[in-house]
Amino acid sequence: MSNTHLRVPLICGNRLRNKTTLVLLLLAATQAVMAAEVIGLWPEDQAPYYKSNTLAERETEVWNTVVVENVTHPTVTIFAAQGENSGFGVLIIPGGSYSVVAIHHEGYDVAQALSAQGITAAVLKYRLPNPLSSDQPGLVPLSDSRRALKIMHQQAARYGIDPNKIGVMGFSAGSHLATVTSLWRSADDEENADFSALIYGVSKFTEENLKWLEESLYFRPLTTEEKAQNTLLDLISATSPPAFLVHAYDDQVCKVEESTLYAQKMFEHHVPVELHVFTRGGHGFGLGRKKDGTDQWLNLFTAWLRHTVHQDPHS
Numbered sequence: 001m002s003n004t005h006l007r008v009p010l011i012c013g014n015r016l017r018n019k020t021t022l023v024l025l026l027l028a029a030t031q032a033v034m035a036a037e038v039i040g041l042w043p044e045d046q047a048p049y050y051k052s053n054t055l056a057e058r059e060t061e062v063w064n065t066v067v068v069e070n071v072t073h074p075t076v077t078i079f080a081a082q083g084e085n086s087g088f089g090v091l092i093i094p095g096g097s098y099s100v101v102a103i104h105h106e107g108y109d110v111a112q113a114l115s116a117q118g119i120t121a122a123v124l125k126y127r128l129p130n131p132l133s134s135d136q137p138g139l140v141p142l143s144d145s146r147r148a149l150k151i152m153h154q155q156a157a158r159y160g161i162d163p164n165k166i167g168v169m170g171f172s173a174g175s176h177l178a179t180v181t182s183l184w185r186s187a188d189d190e191e192n193a194d195f196s197a198l199i200y201g202v203s204k205f206t207e208e209n210l211k212w213l214e215e216s217l218y219f220r221p222l223t224t225e226e227k228a229q230n231t232l233l234d235l236i237s238a239t240s241p242p243a244f245l246v247h248a249y250d251d252q253v254c255k256v257e258e259s260t261l262y263a264q265k266m267f268e269h270h271v272p273v274e275l276h277v278f279t280r281g282g283h284g285f286g287l288g289r290k291k292d293g294t295d296q297w298l299n300l301f302t303a304w305l306r307h308t309v310h311q312d313p314h315s
Contacts (some may be wrong), residue, residue: 002063036077036080037078037080039076044073047143047144048139049135051135053132055070055132060100065095069101071127072133074127078120078121078155079094081160087162089152090119090121090171092114092122093145093158093175094106095172096172098216101126102286103125106171107125114298120161124148126177129141138219138226142184143179144216152166154190163190168195169199169301171199172283177198178193178201179202180230182240184235197245197301198246200247201254203292237264240266242309243266243271244273244274245276246259246277246278248285248294250280253283269272274300274304278292279292
């Protein structure tokens with residue numbers, strides 16, 4: 001496990017209008033991230049399911065944002081808690097439909113906001129599933145998220161993190177990965193999440209979502225066993241970690257039912273859950289916007305953490 005050279009991909013909420021704007025934003029993002037620690041998840045070319053390849057990681061513009069694609073060497077970038085340390089650690093998993101990683105908009109920006117509230121935040125730049133770089137692409141993102149949680153446990157003392165208060169936060173496809181990470185429990189406790197924050201994510205096993213998984217994650221038809229493993233709502237139990245969910249009613253990419261049904265299942269199993277649904281916001285709003293109220297969710301999340309996770313539910 002070693003530090004790696006940091007490339008700073010960038011996302012912004014509006015379309016980049018010209019190269020000058022891009023350069024200025026890159027400089028600002030670089031300065032902000034320089035203070036964070038970047039850790040490579042695996043020794044060189046020794047990651048699980050890795051296959052030698054010639055893919056070159058690069059930044060590109062998609063969905064009116066700049067993202068990073070062709071990730072084959074994953075990292076976790078840790079932002080230390082600022083001010084009074086709450087003892088919480090959050091692994092942030094950006095979205096990107098498993099085709100790119102929205103590392104800034106749903107990663108660095110969120111980590112800096114959490115850090116400012118006394119929460120250690122780590123941004124996962126996970127390997128993207130690709131048959132060119134892996135013999136089992138469907139397992140690549142999960143192996144990276146679990147490895148990142150393990151690294152956060154290993155770094156807990158350095159960063160003042162309570163090892164029993166380390167969770168995952170995911171956006172869109174990253175929320176799907178965060179959900180899988182929290183529900184598919186590992187025999188290694190350091191690879192499990194103590195809570196999850198699922199932001200406009202995916203939980204239903206519909207024909208549409210099955211098609212997405214087969215085309216974008218597994219690159220083949222799912223087996224009967226894999227279909228059962230990906231029927232996430234059926235995996236929720238009384239031992240599932242507490243969850244905080246955010247969605248917008250007008251989300252046309254991941255419908256609001258993905259979150260409302262998940263919250264209902266958690267409630268039925270008496271697992272602490274909190275759901276916030278905004279009237280407007282669409283999909284991919286990241287930290288949110290004042291004009292539609294979606295900018296409220298981060299403060300709601302940090303309040304939820306402090307009064308819910310590992311607290312006496314009757315106090």
